[in-house]
Amino acid sequence: MTRDDFWAILAECPPAAGPDDDCDELTSRLSRLPPPEIVAFDRHLTDLRLAAHRIDLWGAAYLINAGCSDDGFEYFRCWLVGQGRQVYEAALDNPDSLAEYGPVRSCMLDDSDECECEGFMYTPNRAYEGVMGQELPEGTGEYPTLGEMWDFSDVEEMRRHYPRLSALLDEADAPS
Secondary structure, eight states: OOHHHHHHHHHHHHOOOSSSSHHHHHHHHHTSSHHHHHHHHHHHHHHHHHHHHHHHHHHHHHHTTTTTOOHHHHHHHHHHHTTTTHHHHHHHHOOOGGSSSSHHHHHHSSOOSSSOOHHHHHHHHHHHHHHHSSSSOHHHOOOOOOOOOOOOOOOOHHHOOOOHHHHHHHHHHHHO
């Protein structure tokens, strides 16, 4: 499975946002693949999640979701991959670009579901277990260094890093 194949499957069966999505449609789609392809899908997902393990994306997740724990950042990165190649690559290039993305705007302005998708992380394993009757083989990969931390609760620092996301927060806090 190529990276293009991975993105094509996600375009066909995108995971939904929110803590309640168990990604049944995607699990069903993956279950129709040969087991080595399911393993390859999981490898791509892992690689993309690891590539997004960066402090600038964690800061963006903190603003978007009104806070972001270690686990929350993992689920945010799953959500980010699940949004598709264009959104994912734009966010890696500039996390503040997420301010223009509709689901992020809804999350921040309408206080809708958080931009997280924990269930997506387990989807390849669920598909593999359904086909093979056992868990996926253990993958490899190490978390990269995040980068230099800063205080996510420092409003001015966050404004410097994320002017557009910060403007959405200002808009959300403005009296109606």
